[in-house]
Amino acid sequence: MAHSADVIAVKNLRKEYQTPRGTVLALDEIGFNVAEGEFVAVVGPSGCGKSTLLKILAGLLPATRGEVKLHSVAITGPRRDIGVVFQSPVLFPWRTVLDNVLLPVDVQRLGREAGRARALELLAMVGLQGFEHRYPWELSGGMQQRVAISRGLIHNPAMLLMDEPFGALDAMTREGLNLELQRIWLERRKTVLFITHSIAEAVFLADRVLVMTPRPGRITEHVPVGIPRPRALDVLSVPEFGGIVQRIRAHFNAKGGLEA
Amino acid sequence: MSQLRNPALRVVLLAASLALWEAAVRLLRIPSFILPAPSQVGAALYRGAVSGIYLQHFWITLGETLLGFALGSLVAFVIGAALAASRSVEYFFYPYIVMFQSMPKVALAPLVVVWFGLGLTSKVVSAALIAFFPLLVNTVVGLRSADEDRVDLMRSLAASEVQIFRMLRLPSALPFIMAGLEVAMVFSLVGAIVAEFVGAEAGLGMLIQSRNFSMDVAGEFAILFILAAMGLALNSVLVSVRRRVLFWDPSQKAESNAASIKGGL
Numbered sequence: 001m002a003h004s005a006d007v008i009a010v011k012n013l014r015k016e017y018q019t020p021r022g023t024v025l026a027l028d029e030i031g032f033n034v035a036e037g038e039f040v041a042v043v044g045p046s047g048c049g050k051s052t053l054l055k056i057l058a059g060l061l062p063a064t065r066g067e068v069k070l071h072s073v074a075i076t077g078p079r080r081d082i083g084v085v086f087q088s089p090v091l092f093p094w095r096t097v098l099d100n101v102l103l104p105v106d107v108q109r110l111g112r113e114a115g116r117a118r119a120l121e122l123l124a125m126v127g128l129q130g131f132e133h134r135y136p137w138e139l140s141g142g143m144q145q146r147v148a149i150s151r152g153l154i155h156n157p158a159m160l161l162m163d164e165p166f167g168a169l170d171a172m173t174r175e176g177l178n179l180e181l182q183r184i185w186l187e188r189r190k191t192v193l194f195i196t197h198s199i200a201e202a203v204f205l206a207d208r209v210l211v212m213t214p215r216p217g218r219i220t221e222h223v224p225v226g227i228p229r230p231r232a233l234d235v236l237s238v239p240e241f242g243g244i245v246q247r248i249r250a251h252f253n254a255k256g257g258l259e260a
Numbered sequence: 261m262s263q264l265r266n267p268a269l270r271v272v273l274l275a276a277s278l279a280l281w282e283a284a285v286r287l288l289r290i291p292s293f294i295l296p297a298p299s300q301v302g303a304a305l306y307r308g309a310v311s312g313i314y315l316q317h318f319w320i321t322l323g324e325t326l327l328g329f330a331l332g333s334l335v336a337f338v339i340g341a342a343l344a345a346s347r348s349v350e351y352f353f354y355p356y357i358v359m360f361q362s363m364p365k366v367a368l369a370p371l372v373v374v375w376f377g378l379g380l381t382s383k384v385v386s387a388a389l390i391a392f393f394p395l396l397v398n399t400v401v402g403l404r405s406a407d408e409d410r411v412d413l414m415r416s417l418a419a420s421e422v423q424i425f426r427m428l429r430l431p432s433a434l435p436f437i438m439a440g441l442e443v444a445m446v447f448s449l450v451g452a453i454v455a456e457f458v459g460a461e462a463g464l465g466m467l468i469q470s471r472n473f474s475m476d477v478a479g480e481f482a483i484l485f486i487l488a489a490m491g492l493a494l495n496s497v498l499v500s501v502r503r504r505v506l507f508w509d510p511s512q513k514a515e516s517n518a519a520s521i522k523g524g525l
Contacts, residue, residue, distance in 0.1 A: 058416045078418040090409045093508040094431045106427065107419045135508060155417075 007159050007191045008034040008057065013066035015052055015217075025216040026052045030066070032210055032219060034159070037189040041206035042219075043199055045252060049217025050195045054163045057193065058084050071158060080108050083152035085162045089144035091136035097123065097147050098132035104155040115154065122150040125184060142173040149184070159191040167196070175233060178204055186230060199248050203241060204231060211251050220251055296478035305482040313467075314486055321452055321464040322490060324380060328387020329448040333441060336392045340399025345425075357396070365390045366454045373459040383460065387451035394443035402436025403429050435509045438502040445494050453487070464490075 013030035016023050026049045034040045044050050055061040056068060059078040068075045070082070083104075091100045098119055105115035123132055126146035136144055145165055152160050166174040178201060185192060185205075196202050202209045203225055211221040227240055235241050278298045284290070285297040292300055308314040343350045343357075369386050376382035406429045414424045456465025464483050471479040506512050 055412075058412075059418075060412055060415055078415050080418045082416065084413065084416045086409055086413065088409060090407075090413045092410070092428070092431070103413075103427070104417050107414065107417045107423055137508065137510070 005036045006033040007036050007038075007071060008032075008193065009067070009069045009072070010057075011067040013053075013056070013068060014064050015049070015056065015061070016064045027056075028216040028218055030217070030219055032222065034191055034193055037191055039185055039192045039194065039205060039207045040210060041194045041196060041202035041208070042210045042212055043196055043202040043248060044212030044217070045197055045214060048212045048214035050197075050212060051163055053212075053217065054084075054161050054193070054195055058082055058161055080155065081158040083155065083157035083160045085145075085148050085152045085160065085165045087164045087167050089136070089141075089148040091144055091147060091151075093135060093137055096133050096135055097128065097139070100136060100147055101150045101154050103151055108155055110155060119150065119154055122153055123147075125187070126150055126180065140173075141169055142177060145169065145177065146180070149181070153188070153190065157190075159193065162192060162194045164196055165194075166201070167198075174201070179233065181205060182230060199245050200236060203227075203244050203248070204235065209244075209248060211248055213251060221248075223248055293475045293477050296481055300478040301481040301485070304476070304478040305485065308479065308482055314464075314483070317462055317464045317467050318486060318490070320380075320462045321449075321456070321487075324383035324452040324455075324463065325387055325445075325449045325490075325494070327380075327384040328451055329391050329445055331384060332388030332391030332448060333395050333444055335388070336395035336440075336444070337399050337437070340396045341403060341425075343396075344400045344403035344429075361393055365393075365451070369451075369454045369458045373455060378459050378461050383452045383455045383463065386455035387448035390451035390454075391444035391448040394447060395437070395440035398436040398440030398443075399433065402433030402440075405436065406432040435506055435511060438498070438506060442495060442498050442502070445498055446491060449487070449491055449494065 010033070011031050013027055014025070015027040016025055030053065032040075042050055042053065052061065056063050057070075057075065059075050059082070062076075070079065092103070095103070098116070101119040101122060102112065102115050104110070105112060105119075120129075120132060123129060126149060128143060128146055128150070131139065131143070136147065139147070148165070152162075166177050169177065182205060194202070194205055199209075203223075206225055209223040209225060210219050211223060212218065213220050223244060225244055227235060227238070227244075282297045282299060285292075285295060296304075305314075339353075343353065368389060372386045372389070373382045376385055403425075406424075410428055410432070411424065414428050419427070452463070453465035453468075456463040457469055460466040464487055468480055468483050471477070471483065503512065
């Protein structure tokens, strides 16, 4: 299955945690590829190991066994060419919006001058022009998450990892940001791995949905989503959409605990 | 609920309590070596101010306090950063620190004067010793307070430990460090005065003792007043620095959490 255009290639990934009560198996036999420019969502209930998977991909956690490769190079630690957007915006309150977006530029010494122009362009893209000199605490939750997305893209990473980025937002803001994320993705065609516990969000956004079941975390199915883009919010009521959602939900029905 | 805020009333209240004090001293014929009347304190303040004697000693005590504050804070910050950075440094040094901390540092003042003499050095060392702990503790706690998600973000960008310290841990620690500095400032004034009590050739603490020996209690009160003003001025400098530096910290809207421990010595 693996070919050269794959940005991410995961094979036989296993993650165990040592606890005082013994070994806990968090992830087992995880295998998938993400192609260049593909938008892949991983959907699963809380505690299925989604965030562990993301941390391994981001180089923040070592895998116990198996292969994780980015552009055919094994991920052994944090890398400069991965952008991460976390569930909370994780902005620094002492930095302005612009300086928050420039954080990766400062850390990786990519040159502030060029970075600044890029940051302003990204902020304009997420609809935050005019807010660059504000501080994060002056912004709403949705606006803060847009700053975080701009920051995730500023260093032009090979891939953007998103860990339930809209999970903490209200439903309306979340729908708005889903539309916006799709528009950004269509503009930039950045390779995205998007983790969520919302089946609808996963189907709405992704080219392909990886279904993850818990204890231990395994990927039980790859569901391609053929709905043409750009997808509007009324796609949620299209039969094809409902069918895919049903197919995914079937994996969890026995266990429950997943939102539509 | 309406809050009564009237600056004129404050002044009236102050004048009334001074008048009450004055009247009580005169009517009850309290000897001035027990409690001088405010008018006597005012006269003593005026005499000392005109002769320049207060100012001369004021500069000496202020210098001791500021040097002690700078020395104590610097050492506390460096050691605090080392303790926060490394669990093994903490493991080996923490017992000594706990032991040293549970000792009343003012009790060291006689020893410090023996070691460092009657001059400036012993006052600076004494002030530094007392200023040291509040900042040490706050530095360690502050540097370890950085939000885990933010640390993960920095790590995911392949930031070095030095970058994480400079861009994240240090700014995160600033609210704690500023609170520690405010306490340290008040404490260094205490340290300087105590060392002057033990043995000194100059300074407001020395002056208090010499006034005490000559039963010039009004003069003593005048110096206490100057010391209070000095403490207040030093503190308000730090408060204005804190407001500037920590404009982003939501807890700044509430009053400084340092205020509660300031009275500790």
